[in-house]
Amino acid sequence: xxxxxxxxxxxxxxxxxxxxxxxxxxxxxxxxxxxxxxxxxxxxxxxxxxxxxxxxxxxxxxxxxxxxxxxxxxxxxxxxxxxxxxxxxxxxxxxxxxxxxxxxxxxxxxxxxxxxxxxxxxxxxxxxxxxxxxxxxxxxxxxxxxxxxxxxxxxxxxxxxxxxxxxxxxxxxxxxxxxxxxxxxxxxxxxxxxxxxxxxxxxxxxxxxxxxxxxxxxxxxxxxxxxxxxxxxxxxxxxxxxxxxxxxxxxxxxxxxxxxxxxxxxxxxxxxxxxxxxxxxxxxxxxxxx
Numbered sequence: 001x002x003x004x005x006x007x008x009x010x011x012x013x014x015x016x017x018x019x020x021x022x023x024x025x026x027x028x029x030x031x032x033x034x035x036x037x038x039x040x041x042x043x044x045x046x047x048x049x050x051x052x053x054x055x056x057x058x059x060x061x062x063x064x065x066x067x068x069x070x071x072x073x074x075x076x077x078x079x080x081x082x083x084x085x086x087x088x089x090x091x092x093x094x095x096x097x098x099x100x101x102x103x104x105x106x107x108x109x110x111x112x113x114x115x116x117x118x119x120x121x122x123x124x125x126x127x128x129x130x131x132x133x134x135x136x137x138x139x140x141x142x143x144x145x146x147x148x149x150x151x152x153x154x155x156x157x158x159x160x161x162x163x164x165x166x167x168x169x170x171x172x173x174x175x176x177x178x179x180x181x182x183x184x185x186x187x188x189x190x191x192x193x194x195x196x197x198x199x200x201x202x203x204x205x206x207x208x209x210x211x212x213x214x215x216x217x218x219x220x221x222x223x224x225x226x227x228x229x230x231x232x233x234x235x236x237x238x239x240x241x242x243x244x245x246x247x248x249x250x251x252x253x254x255x256x257x258x259x260x261x262x263x264x265x266x267x268x269x270x271x272x273x274x275x276x277x278x279x280x281x282x283x284x285x286x287x288x289x290x
Contacts, residue, residue, distance in 0.1 A: 012189050012192050012193060012196070012206070012209055012210075014185060014209060014210065014213045015213070018181065018184075018185045018213050018214065018217065022181075023177065023178070023181045023214070023217050023218070023221065024217050024218075024220045024221035024224065025221065026174075026177045026221065027174055027177065027178075027217070027218045027220075027221025027222055027225065027270055027274075028221040028222065028224040028225035028228065029225060030170045030173060030174045030177070030221075030222075030225065031221065031222040031223075031224070031225025031226055031229070031266050031267075031270060032225040032226075032228055032229045032232075033166065033170050034166075034167055034170045034171075034225075034266060035225065035226055035229035035233065035262075035263055035266065036229065036232070036233070037163040037164075037166040037167050037170070038163070038167070038259050038262040038263070039229075039233045039236065039237075039259055040159065040163050041159075041160045041163035041164065042259045042262070043236075043237075044156045044159045044160055044163070045156070045160060047156060048152070048153050048156035048157070058116065058117070058118060058119075059116075059117040059118075059119060059142060059143065060114060060115070060116060060117070060142070060143045061074065061078065061087075061114070061115040061117055061137060061140050061141070061142055061143075062112040062113070062114060062140060062141040062142075062143070063112055063113035063114070063115060063137060063139070063140050064112050064113075064139050064140070064141075065110075065112075065139075066112060066113025070113070071089045071113045071115070074089075074113070074115055074136075074137040074140065075087050075088065075089050075115055077136040077137055078115060078117055078136055078137065080136070081132060081136055082120075083119055083120055083132070084117055084118070084119060084120070085118045085119060085120040086116075086117070086118040087115055087116070087117045087118070088115065088116055089113060089114070089115050089116075090113075090114040090115070090116060092111070092113075095111060095114055096111070112141075115137075171273065174270065174273055174274075175273055175277045178214055178218060178273065178274045178277040178278060178281075179277050179278075179281050181214060181217075182210055182214060182277065182278045182281040182282060183281065183285075185210060185213075185214075186210075186281075186282065186285055193206060193286075194289065197286065197289055203282075203283055203286045203287075206282060206286060207278070207279045207282035207283045207286065208279070210278045210279075210281075210282045211274070211275040211276075211278040211279045211282070212275070213278075214274045214275070214277070214278040215270075215271040215272070215274040215275035215278065216271065216274075217274065218270040218271055218273060218274030218275075219267045219268070219270050219271035219274070220267075221270065222266045222267040222269070222270030222271075223266075223267045225266070226263050226264075226266050226267065229263070230258070230263070233258055234255065234258070237257055237258065
């Protein structure tokens with residue numbers, strides 16, 4: 001009786017025909033790649049935002065022949081400008097320490113005074129801002145980082161586009177894998193399918209059984225791939241922490257920084273992808289039957 005009940009639940013024998021680990025393993029690999037692409041896109045966006053909020057608003061003013069009075073006048077003149085949010089002079093000791101790897105402990109050349117300036121509006125024209133800053137401090141050399149930040153932001157957008165292309169490629173490969181597995185299942189259970197179809201079974205019922213089975217296998221593979229991806233992403237997050245200003249934040253911050261909504265969505269998306277691909281493949285094959 002129990003055997004008959006199990007057979008009635010699976011009249012096509014799909015649990016035996018589609019029981020191998022190949023499909024979940026391949027989908028797991030695809031899910032791992034998708035998780036890496038999603039995390040890369042999110043990390044690139046966060047890094048670009050940090051650059052735009054930080055370095056884009058930073059300007060360095062070099063004051064030649066510095067002395068205490070000249071540096072005070074330069075800082076006061078810069079703070080008086082309406083576009084300047086903050087201006088502060090870098091101590092000579094700190095500047096020498098920063099230049100020690102390149103110039104040694106006792107540089108032979110005289111060092112200029114450095115004033116770090118933070119702008120209020122990062123979208124302001126860097127050329128015009130630089131001219132006004134230079135005019136406020138005669139003889140000063142102004143270096144705005146907006147140009148480099150713009151280039152880095154363009155690079156970040158390009159990397160996000162690459163990550164999106166990788167996601168689309170992964171989805172296409174996963175759909176192809178499910179289609180191949182579906183055709184293999186059809187070939188293995190062809191006689192049973194033809195008998196049920198000849199007895200009046202609807203195309204939707206037959207395709208639905210394939211779709212549910214393959215969708216569950218795809219979701220299982222995606223869950224395995226996502227679980228494998230988490231420690232890999234934690235390692236990458238730890239390596240990227242200094243660039244994001246999160247150095248020493250700890251494992252809890254690394255876990256919180258992962259794109260959990262996207263990661264948790266991978267198994268349901270894999271189920272829908274497997275379900276839809278199997279439905280389309282089986283229905284297309286059934287339409288060819290007499």
